[in-house]
Amino acid sequence: MKKITTLIAAFIYMGLSAQLPDNLDYVSPFHEGFAAIQKENKWAFMDDTGNIAIDYRDDFYWNTDAKASYNDIRVIAYPQFSSGRCVVQKIVDGIPMFGFIDTSGQLVIEYQFLNVAPFQNGLTTGIIFEKVFRGKNEFNLDIYEFKFHEVLMDADGNIIEFLNRRDNIQMTKRRYRTPEIRSKILNGNLIAVEKDNLWEIKKLDF
Template structure:
């Protein structure tokens, strides 16, 4: 009788165990595959599976995505779901006044380009265009608090995180939380080496990047 009771218990428990094992394959959203990996979402967190459906990057809340992404916009506002391009996927981190700064992870989930950009494109080519933020310490005020200015430069950055060409200084970017809007990019990459950018007088110019490398 004890053996029969034990078998009945096992039969009752086994379906529950199977359900628990398969439950984590039920996702709220699965993005298209890119470079052998697809982003999968549960709630507001995303992870990545490979082509065998194995979870290779665990769920995290810093991957960049927008339910209402505008594909006509360059940079972060046009990203519908996380994906790898040239081995890199965009992340975000809240920094100054809880404003999101953007960087990249590699396919192991390691941060390889620190979140130091207010806006940046994905690596559709071997480079990306972003607005880099640099802190400049200006000394102390009358109550001995450090005064820091922020310098914004639109740049071309490579997959190693190296700035290979500063396009122009960017002005009139507000970092106050209530008035903050993601600054638009004024430059675009066409292929690996051709850059077009808008000047201060609203004209367009072109540059061949290979002449600056």
């Protein structure tokens, strides 16, 4: 009996001590039950028991120069969940596109943002684009038209409201600059939207 008890204790100890992350470059605070951990340029998420919940990957967005005063993607110092969503990115033709994964690591909002704010109160604002095929030119090359909108979106990827149309965004790597977000979610009831260098306050009606 004593031998069995000793074996059980040994297994429990091994279970508690094995597989805990080590040799980490950074460990973030917990957000919504998950903490981001970094090894070199890859990040993973661990749960509150220290187990890896989402394995290491290189598509999480983070910004070493993050500031709380930013109102867009640049505010994200390290990967974190908000409203059950975390920003991921991919580079397409030299331009970063942003989407969101859920807490299982699955992509739930497609890479459609040129700039986006973290979720708060289940909502985000961001700039999405549409790439519309218009035909071919005399050299038989595809011709596309790009349309840009600043939108209010919920955590399921549904557009709640089109806030404004965006123009003059260059979609070539050499000329591209991340477009500025001109709206701020103030709380669960109000949003501020900038138009012609002036701000207006709008109610969020669902």
